Amino acid sequence: MNAARFAATRMVAPAGAATAVWMGQQELAFAKEAPAVDLKKVRESVMDLIEKDEEARGDGTSLKGTFIRLAWHCCGTYKAADNSGGSNGAMMRFNPEAGYGNNAGLDKARAVLEPIKAKYPDMSYADLYTYAGVIAVEESGGPTIAFRTGRDDYDEAKASQKADPNDRLPNAFMGSFAACTGHVRAIFGRMGFTDREIVALLGAHAMGRCHTDRSGFWGPWTNAETTFSNEYYRLLIEERWSPKVTHNGKPWTGPDQFEDSTGKLMMLQSDMILLSDPEFKKYVAMYAKDEDLFFKDFAKAFAKLLELGVPFASVAQPWYKFW
Numbered sequence: 001m002n003a004a005r006f007a008a009t010r011m012v013a014p015a016g017a018a019t020a021v022w023m024g025q026q027e028l029a030f031a032k033e034a035p036a037v038d039l040k041k042v043r044e045s046v047m048d049l050i051e052k053d054e055e056a057r058g059d060g061t062s063l064k065g066t067f068i069r070l071a072w073h074c075c076g077t078y079k080a081a082d083n084s085g086g087s088n089g090a091m092m093r094f095n096p097e098a099g100y101g102n103n104a105g106l107d108k109a110r111a112v113l114e115p116i117k118a119k120y121p122d123m124s125y126a127d128l129y130t131y132a133g134v135i136a137v138e139e140s141g142g143p144t145i146a147f148r149t150g151r152d153d154y155d156e157a158k159a160s161q162k163a164d165p166n167d168r169l170p171n172a173f174m175g176s177f178a179a180c181t182g183h184v185r186a187i188f189g190r191m192g193f194t195d196r197e198i199v200a201l202l203g204a205h206a207m208g209r210c211h212t213d214r215s216g217f218w219g220p221w222t223n224a225e226t227t228f229s230n231e232y233y234r235l236l237i238e239e240r241w242s243p244k245v246t247h248n249g250k251p252w253t254g255p256d257q258f259e260d261s262t263g264k265l266m267m268l269q270s271d272m273i274l275l276s277d278p279e280f281k282k283y284v285a286m287y288a289k290d291e292d293l294f295f296k297d298f299a300k301a302f303a304k305l306l307e308l309g310v311p312f313a314s315v316a317q318p319w320y321k322f323w
């Protein structure tokens, strides 16, 4: 059957109801659909939360970066080889994922989203966590990200059985640059990303910052941590980055990181490899020159990340299964 005709004849049921799928006058099947969620309302509530929190902080920092990190860490466990991991199930709410060292601090992001989940109980945690990242990108001047709901939530038993006991997220420091380059390529390669997509995704570090009480690292990557832009790439190329040795006039005792000439901005070793590896650097130079291209590539790569391993087809039965 032709897809356009299928779309035209498909009837959408009210929230929570079974959906009847029709072809002409003949009823073909019933499939349980995810309840309809008013994403516009969810966005308003999330933005209200972000804005009130920004006011209360009053220091120019924001939940926006943290929500992008939350969305990415939900998805960044994906393994293409066996289709395991990914955002489906919202497994980060439970161990082992909750306890991954690389998820440190994201309990705070999940906690502040609880009232939103309570307000929109029909939205799964998995959809809410990923959508919060989409909202943060879009409402910070970033590109529009293709997003659809339909992720399931697992209970604790299923999440602990399905999730990998080993932290699958990337480390920011691996000793040598060569080891770090191999590590980052291996982690993103496991998910199915190319070099170009890796560099595009890392541009999200234009937003937010590192926290000494979460990852141990300190500071923002850019001068405008609540604005989505290509500043990360421009700074990588234009600034002089050196190992951080002091912090507020005292010796730096945290993990190895880099700082700019003012000491106010930072880069991780996993950011610096984008300069040292010629293939990665090619894309850094492209995005530093062309923000539109970065936005286009980021939007595609981030939308892909958000859908890794999500069986949307199990939510609404695909038409081709009917005959």
Ligand code: HEM
Pocket (backbone or CB within 6 Å): 064, 065, 066, 067, 068, 069, 072, 105, 170, 171, 172, 173, 184, 201, 202, 204, 205, 207, 208, 209, 210, 211, 212, 214, 215, 216, 217, 268, 270, 302
């Ligand atoms: C090699 C891959 C990556 C590594 C090693 C890495 C590492 C880190 C670390 C150490 C932090 C600091 C966390 C904290 O202390 O609060 C961080 C924050 C952040 N990361 Fe990444 N990251 C990677 C890739 C990504 C990707 C792919 C995205 C999104 C597409 C992303 C978005 C962010 C954002 C927005 C923050 C700021 C969080 C905040 O402000 O609370 N990162 N990252």
